[in-house]
Amino acid sequence: MSVTAQDVKALRERTGAAMMACKNALTESGGDIDKAIELLRARGEAQAAKRSGRVAAEGTIQSYVHAGGKIGVLVEVDCETDFVARNDNFVTFARDLALHIAAAAPLAVGEDEVPAEERESEVRIATEMAADRPENVRERIVQGRVDKWLDDVVLLRQTHVNTDKYENQTIEDIRAKLAADTGENVVIRQFARFQVGA
Numbered sequence: 473m474s475v476t477a478q479d480v481k482a483l484r485e486r487t488g489a490a491m492m493a494c495k496n497a498l499t500e501s502g503g504d505i506d507k508a509i510e511l512l513r514a515r516g517e518a519q520a521a522k523r524s525g526r527v528a529a530e531g532t533i534q535s536y537v538h539a540g541g542k543i544g545v546l547v548e549v550d551c552e553t554d555f556v557a558r559n560d561n562f563v564t565f566a567r568d569l570a571l572h573i574a575a576a577a578p579l580a581v582g583e584d585e586v587p588a589e590e591r592e593s594e595v596r597i598a599t600e601m602a603a604d605r606p607e608n609v610r611e612r613i614v615q616g617r618v619d620k621w622l623d624d625v626v627l628l629r630q631t632h633v634n635t636d637k638y639e640n641q642t643i644e645d646i647r648a649k650l651a652a653d654t655g656e657n658v659v660i661r662q663f664a665r666f667q668v669g670a
Contacts, residue, residue, distance in 0.1 A: 490648035536570035578627040
């Protein structure tokens with residue numbers, strides 16, 4: 473049974489679990505949404521949605537400077553307690569995130585933070601590129617191109633650059649798993665990326 477992107481999205485909206493966790497649960501349950509929800513709840517993944525409303529006022533700021541000192545990153549990752557903020561896995565996540573940001577150069581943490589003018593520009597370009605296509609598919613083509621662009625520029629949608637360690641998981645998948653493992657709300661608050669000459 474093949475799992476569609478719409479199924480994964482619907483399950484994610486209902487549970488707040490990470491994309492890969494939703495996809496795996498749907499695959500295991502043969503596409504049965506209710507069974508997939510049970511699987512996610514049993515693994516603690518569905519609890520992440522409940523935690524997301526809790527205040528994350530502790531955390532860490534980590535940095536990464538690329539060899540040669542030409543690119544540098546500061547990233548703030550927050551959690552609920554200082555105990556988790558000092559946890560090795562939490563700090564390692566923040567450090568790996570800083571390295572990822574240096575390499576991938578995202579524009580924003582989440583989709584809602586992408587500048588409106590950048591998004592409008594991408595929609596215009598995609599619309600022009602789809603102009604010669606049949607009218608009934610143009611909208612889907614434009615949406616597909618914009619979604620692909622968002623995958624490239626939104627931090628939470630990017631696949632971590634360390635594919636060996638993170639097995640092609642998105643930053644959101646890794647963040648959600650850390651939240652499930654720690655039992656706390658984990659928030660990527662902000663980042664700053666510096667590049668000489670840029």
